[in-house]
Amino acid sequence: MAEQPGTLLYYLKRSTEFLEKKEIPNPRVDAEWILSDLLNLPRIKLYSQFEMPLSQKEIDLYRERIVERSKRKPVAYITGKKGFHQFEYLVSEDVLIPRPETEELVDFLFKQKETLRTEFPDGFQIWDLCSGSGCIGLSLSQLLEPKAVVLSDISEEAIQQSKANAEKYQLTGIQFYVSNLDESLPNHLRFDIIVSNPPYIPDSEKKDIMPDVLDYEPHLALFVSDIIEFHRALFLSAKQRLKPGGWFLMETHPNYIHELESLAISLGFVSERRILDSSNKERFLFLKTEAKIGS
Numbered sequence: 001m002a003e004q005p006g007t008l009l010y011y012l013k014r015s016t017e018f019l020e021k022k023e024i025p026n027p028r029v030d031a032e033w034i035l036s037d038l039l040n041l042p043r044i045k046l047y048s049q050f051e052m053p054l055s056q057k058e059i060d061l062y063r064e065r066i067v068e069r070s071k072r073k074p075v076a077y078i079t080g081k082k083g084f085h086q087f088e089y090l091v092s093e094d095v096l097i098p099r100p101e102t103e104e105l106v107d108f109l110f111k112q113k114e115t116l117r118t119e120f121p122d123g124f125q126i127w128d129l130c131s132g133s134g135c136i137g138l139s140l141s142q143l144l145e146p147k148a149v150v151l152s153d154i155s156e157e158a159i160q161q162s163k164a165n166a167e168k169y170q171l172t173g174i175q176f177y178v179s180n181l182d183e184s185l186p187n188h189l190r191f192d193i194i195v196s197n198p199p200y201i202p203d204s205e206k207k208d209i210m211p212d213v214l215d216y217e218p219h220l221a222l223f224v225s226d227i228i229e230f231h232r233a234l235f236l237s238a239k240q241r242l243k244p245g246g247w248f249l250m251e252t253h254p255n256y257i258h259e260l261e262s263l264a265i266s267l268g269f270v271s272e273r274r275i276l277d278s279s280n281k282e283r284f285l286f287l288k289t290e291a292k293i294g295s
C-alpha cells in the first residue's frame with residue numbers, strides 16, 4: 001500500500017529519494033536522523049509514527065534541512081549534535097565532528113580504570129591537548145573520576161563549544177585554555193595523563209577527502225602541512241608537561257605511526273605500544289615517560 005500524502009512516512013520516503021538522487025551515501029539513515037532530531041523523537045520511534053501527519057512548519061524545516069544535507073553538509077552540523085561513547089556532544093562547524101575511532105581511544109582508557117587506580121594511587125590529572133568539542137576530555141572526566149581535567153585548543157571558538165558541552169553535563173572544575181600546544185598553560189601545570197587527537201592529515205591528502213569533510217569541517221582541526229615537524233612540537237610540549245611515569249595517548253595517521261613513534265622515542269618517550277582501531281589499522285600511540293628511579 002502506498003503511503004498517505006502528508007504523513008511522516010511520505011516525507012521520509014520523498015526525502016530519501018531526493019538524497020539518493022543527489023548521491024548521498026546513506027540517504028535513508030540520514031533522512032531519519034534529521035527527522036528524528038526535528039521531531040525530537042528517538043529514531044526508532046519514527047517507525048511507530050509513520051501515519052502521523054506533519055505540520056506545515058515541520059515540513060518546511062524538514063525540506064530546508066534535507067536540502068542542506070543534499071549539499072553535503074554533515075548530519076551532525078545540521079542537528080548540532082553527535083553521539084560519542086555514552087554521551088552526546090554539541091557540535092558547530094567550529095569543531096571537528098567526533099569520530100568513532102576517537103570513541104575507541106576513550107574506551108581504551110575507560111577499560112584501564114583499574115590499572116590507572118594502581119598506577120596512580122593518589123589520583124591523576126588529565127590534559128586533553130587539541131580538545132575541539134571536548135569529547136575526549138569531558139568523557140574521561142565522567143568515566144574515570146580524575147582529580148583534574150584541563151582542555152586546551154588553539155581555537156577560541158572550539159574552547160567556547162567545549163565549555164557549552166561541559167555545561168550540558170554540569171561538569172564543574174574543568175579548566176579551559178585557548179593555547180597553541182602548551183604555550184598559554186600556566187607554567188606549573190603538570191599531568192599524569194595526556195590524551196590527544198591532534199590534526200594529522202597531511203595537506204597532500206586533501207584531494208582524497210570527501211566533500212562533506214573538506215567543505216564543512218575546520219581545516220585547522222584536520223590538516224597539517226608538515227606532519228613530522230608539527231608532531232615534534234606536540235611531543236616536546238607533552239614531554240615538558242608529563243610527570244615521570246605519565247601516560248601519553250594519541251590518535252594518529254596509520255601510515256605515519258611508525259615514524260612518529262621513532263620520533264617520540266628520540267625525544268625521550270618510552271613507547272608502550274601501538275594500538276589497532278576496529279578496522280585493524282594502527283591508529284593510536286601509547287607512550288610513557290620513564291618513572292622516577294626508586295618509585
Ligand code: GLN
Binds near residue numbers: 099135198
Ligand atoms: N579532540 C577533538 C576530537 O577528538 C578535536 C580533535 C581536533 O580538533 N583535531 O574530536
